[in-house]
Amino acid sequence: MHDHARTTATPTAAPTVLPRRRQLQLLKALAQEAGWGHLSRLAGLSAVSSVLDIAGLGLAITLLLGNGSNANAIRELNVSLPLTASLALLVALILLRGLIQGRVAVSRERLRSGFTDRLRQQLLQQVFSASSNQLDQLGRGDLLALLMADINRTALGMDQAVRMLQALLAMVIYLASVLLVGRTAAWPLLLALMATAIAALLQRSGSWSLGRIQSRLNAALQRTVGDGLHGLKAVRAAAAEHWLLDRFAQETSKGRWLLRERVRRRAGYNAWRDTLVVAIASLWLLLQGDALTPEVLTTTLVLAYRAGSSLSGVVQARRLCLGNLPGYEALCLRREQLRPGPEQSKGMILDGPALTTLDRNRWTQLDWCSTSTCGSRTLSLRLLPNQLVAVTGPSGCGKTTLLDQISGLQEEEHSAWTITCSGERWQLSGSAGARQLHALMACAPQHAALFEASLRDNLLLGHDLPDATIASWLHRLGLQHLLDRPDGLDAPMALAQSPFSGGEIHRLGLLRAWLRDRPVDVLDEPTAFLDALAAVQVREVIQERSRQRLVLLSSHDPELLRLADVVIDLGTVASES
Structure with a gap:
């Protein structure tokens, strides 16, 4: 028994009763x-x-x-x-x-x-x-x-x-x-x-x-x-x-x-x-x-x-x-x-036909710009097809924050996006535009979250793909052993004990993003927590996908940075500013 638990049995005085x-x-x-x-x-x-x-x-x-x-x-x-x-x-x-x-x-x-x-x-x-x-x-x-x-x-x-x-x-x-x-x-x-x-x-x-x-x-x-x-x-x-x-x-x-x-x-x-x-x-x-x-x-x-x-x-x-x-x-x-709030209802959004076009066709350019909360400086970035854009820099320099801003997951009320596709240009901005952008981009955060559902549900999140397609991806990423469990893709995941390694969870998070098949991939530290073989497998997939869509990632991995067509070093940018 814990004696001090008894001493705290009576809560502090109740707040003043509200008027009737x-x-x-x-x-x-x-x-x-x-x-x-x-x-x-x-x-x-x-x-x-x-x-x-x-x-x-x-x-x-x-x-x-x-x-x-x-x-x-x-x-x-x-x-x-x-x-x-x-x-x-x-x-x-x-x-x-x-x-x-x-x-x-x-x-x-x-x-x-x-x-x-x-x-x-x-x-x-x-x-x-x-x-x-x-x-x-x-x-x-x-x-x-x-x-x-x-x-x-x-x-x-x-x-x-x-x-x-x-x-x-x-x-x-x-x-x-x-x-x-x-x-x-x-x-x-x-x-x-x-x-x-x-x-x-x-x-x-x-x-x-x-x-x-x-x-x-x-x-x-x-x-x-x-x-x-x-x-x-x-x-x-x-x-x-x-x-x-x-x-x-x-x-x-x-x-x-x-x-x-x-x-x-x-x-x-x-x-x-x-x-x-x-x-x-x-x-x-x-x-x-x-x-x-x-x-x-x-x-x-x-x-x-x-x-x-x-x-x-x-x-x-x-x-x-x-x-x-x-x-x-x-x-x-x-x-x-x-x-x-008023700022969340502000912003430029797209109509239905535009969303359909952007969802089904390859993008030829994505421009992002943001004015920081203090309004002291403007950040911008351009993504082009057949280019692998990588952001690097020391830990804590703001790589994840930058990727979240570009993805509309943070400070979205200060961001604006210009999308070029099929010879036309569309603009999104603010919180309203960010909500539409989320459906058009595939993001894989550094720390993936699994849900207590089947492996199929964790990967597809309610969508439908042939079992053969999922199995092929699992083999390519060295995760084929997950299919050996009873019930395979439909086996429930009990996560109280964290039954998967950090590398397995990370690759499942990447695969969840890739199976969405969006025009843009945003990957935060995609080779973190991986051994040499798994890192090679992930790099191959990233390089292949960068020739098919816009890809933006952050990384400390020297091998991955050598594959990148554009490297943005936030440490250098910070020292220059």
């Missing part, structure tokens, strides 16, 4: 985002659930208890319908009610999961289309927390808001039922409702503050788990398991504290409610004496209890809604960070 007006604004925005169609269906299901619950209780009271006002009618009913038949009817109707409620629950869950899926897809779309500057503001843990936890809490918050209205409707119906039984009998119900309200006031939940803590905790947990699994081999190599486990224990201890605090406050509220309701109802019984018939008394007490439970449901649903609403607040904050 702000909470209502968030709830209104959430309702608008869910859509009135979604809300109406959810409200309809809630109404059906309430009617079934109330009808079942009313049937039980009618068949088994009755009341003073309709005792004769009940007796007449019992003459024609014996008690055993009444009980059988009651059981059958309760069974039917249970089946219908099951369908209602399934439909409610389908609505909720559909809403969460829609929110997740929208967030992922924003992440994928965000600029590099926006992504620099976000952490992996924050995004994972949103996708895996906070969006679920958002949908639950909306669901609890509707449940609160459902409980209010049930409470009104129970109140009306007691008034029908007798005005005098309404007093215990009114007192019970008052007692429940007093209990809610005496035991403040702090739901919003706890919800804010939950959002921060979700991000911390996802950050810790993501770091551990993303770099599991590095964690083991550094003997950092205990450090990561301690970090995880500290976060989970905060989660246990949060859960205990919520249970404690909920139990405290229930204790106050039950104590006050029973005490006031008992006092009412003592004062009433024998003034009411047993039927009226029993019916009133049952309805009073159900009304009190309904008000309790209102209070609990409200607290759960407020506790989950910070998840939507966190989602709104991240969306605001990812929201396209």
Whole structure:
């Protein structure tokens, strides 16, 4: 056990509670985002659930208890319908009610999961289309927390808001039922409702503050788990398991504290409610004496209890809604960070016919220019066919940054591209133009990323090529042994242990780019991590492709630099400037 994990069990003080007006604004925005169609269906299901619950209780009271006002009618009913038949009817109707409620629950869950899926897809779309500057503001843990936890809490918050209205409707119906039984009998119900309200006031939940803590905790947990699994081999190599486990224990201890605090406050509220309701109802019984018939008394007490439970449901649903609403607040904050700014909508883009032409034909020239953020200097580069252009220089001089700028992956709002193809010239610029450029270029970063999918999916990313073509490329790059695994190209990749060497991962990243067959190849350190034979194989492919398309690469490899037609030494450029 780690002693210091216990000392950090209680989180720091919760942030100041937002004004109720702000909470209502968030709830209104959430309702608008869910859509009135979604809300109406959810409200309809809630109404059906309430009617079934109330009808079942009313049937039980009618068949088994009755009341003073309709005792004769009940007796007449019992003459024609014996008690055993009444009980059988009651059981059958309760069974039917249970089946219908099951369908209602399934439909409610389908609505909720559909809403969460829609929110997740929208967030992922924003992440994928965000600029590099926006992504620099976000952490992996924050995004994972949103996708895996906070969006679920958002949908639950909306669901609890509707449940609160459902409980209010049930409470009104129970109140009306007691008034029908007798005005005098309404007093215990009114007192019970008052007692429940007093209990809610005496035991403040702090739901919003706890919800804010939950959002921060979700991000911390996802950050810790993501770091551990993303770099599991590095964690083991550094003997950092205990450090990561301690970090995880500290976060989970905060989660246990949060859960205990919520249970404690909920139990405290229930204790106050039950104590006050029973005490006031008992006092009412003592004062009433024998003034009411047993039927009226029993019916009133049952309805009073159900009304009190309904008000309790209102209070609990409200607290759960407020506790989950910070998840939507966190989602709104991240969306605001990812929201396209004016600079992202600016830029020159191409129409459909132009994109088709550029996708299917060889380019005869690509010109790129960029004005740096400070505006102090302009960078430019020209790529021509049958030329291998290489960028070199000492580590840290900016080779990767330059390639990312040319590819529209970094500082894209300051870049412009002029493409010459089939005797015509087209221009792209800004973030909007960079998004189109990504589909026209094949980029292989220095550190390739594999996905936990099949080898086929990792290489083709949803596209289709004959197995023979893929196998031929794997043989050419010395990766034919990957086909010997069970299921070959369709074998899933379990990546927790990093089962591939650095050279294998690097060549798979290059092959992924080459199989896209784009007019331009941009390769960052293509021979890094490779042995002599693999490096020779990669150089041969690069030299061959440079005669068929535009190729730009960065490298420290002397052999590859000797093959290049144009060499740009950033170290020399920096010293001259």
